[in-house]
Amino acid sequence: MKLAFSIILFLFLSFTSYGQKENYNYTIIHKDDTIGQLKAVKETHGKSVQYATKTNIETRILTKIEVSYAFDVTFNDQQLQQSAVKVYFNGRERTNTKTLKSNSGYKFYDSGELEKNIKQSVSYCAVQLIFEEPSGIDKVYSEETGAFHSLTKIASHSYSKENEKGRESIFHYKNGILHSAKIDAGIIEFELHLQRS
Numbered sequence: 001m002k003l004a005f006s007i008i009l010f011l012f013l014s015f016t017s018y019g020q021k022e023n024y025n026y027t028i029i030h031k032d033d034t035i036g037q038l039k040a041v042k043e044t045h046g047k048s049v050q051y052a053t054k055t056n057i058e059t060r061i062l063t064k065i066e067v068s069y070a071f072d073v074t075f076n077d078q079q080l081q082q083s084a085v086k087v088y089f090n091g092r093e094r095t096n097t098k099t100l101k102s103n104s105g106y107k108f109y110d111s112g113e114l115e116k117n118i119k120q121s122v123s124y125c126a127v128q129l130i131f132e133e134p135s136g137i138d139k140v141y142s143e144e145t146g147a148f149h150s151l152t153k154i155a156s157h158s159y160s161k162e163n164e165k166g167r168e169s170i171f172h173y174k175n176g177i178l179h180s181a182k183i184d185a186g187i188i189e190f191e192l193h194l195q196r197s
Contacts, residue, residue, distance in 0.1 A: 019045035024130060024177065026192040028057055035059040036067075038192060040130045049075045051127045057188065066090050067187055071127045073143055080106070080122035083143035089187060095144055108146035116146060126161075129181075133173040134159055 021043050028036035036057035043050045055069040066089070073083040080101065087095035098109040099118070106118040122141045124134060126149070134140065139148045140161055147164040154160045157173040167184040181192040 019043055022131065025195045026130075026178075027195055028055070029191040029193060030059055030188065033059070035190065038130075040127075042131045047077045051075075051125075051131065053127055053130065057190065059188070061188070064090070065188060067185075071143060073125055073127045078123055080125060080141065083125065083127075085144045087144070094187075097144060097146065099141075099143055099146060110146075118146065120148070129161070129171055130178045133157065133176045133178075134171075 021041065024040045026038040026040070027034055028038060036055065036059075038053060038055040040053045041051070051071065051073040053069070053071045055067070057065070057067040059065050068086075068088045070086045071083070072085075074081045080099065082101060083097075083099045085095055085097045086093065096111050099122075100107050100109070102117070104117065105120065106122065107114055108116050108118055124137050124139075125141045125143055127143060128134070129140065134151055138151050140151050141147075142149055142163065145164065149161050149163045152160045152162075154170070159171045159173075161169045161171065163169075165186070167186060169184050170182045171178060172180045177194070178192070179194050183190055183192060
């Protein structure tokens, strides 16, 4: 009996130490053409959650456009701890921002320079829109710009997010996971569609 209990306890501890990992892949579509991919990973270890996304877009609108986004965001006990965002446009760095938790809230850095202090707590970020349906959420922290975007439920499992520049993106969910979206990224507008595994 003790041996069986020890084996069960060992297996449980092994499972929890490795944590849980979720992977999602999205096709990026612009005017009915596939122009890129978004890969998203969520890793949970106890109360710590890390979100990472990588997006690559290549298309031509009057001229060649290559855009890559990389988000790396860490939460602990449902509160943002830190985030790092890098965006490249046609091979040149367009965005390099970080948000770091501090004693009084957060510090937001742009290209290594402290841009502002954020006093509000952050419990929901833009990257989470991929992994977790924002039920009951009315504002979303943008790791890219350090601003809070408004979020409005527009239908069952569908939400509209408006950024600080008035650009609107629409998100549709199935089983709590992002199924499709229409994104106004400023540089380019595109759709996301969850790939079937």
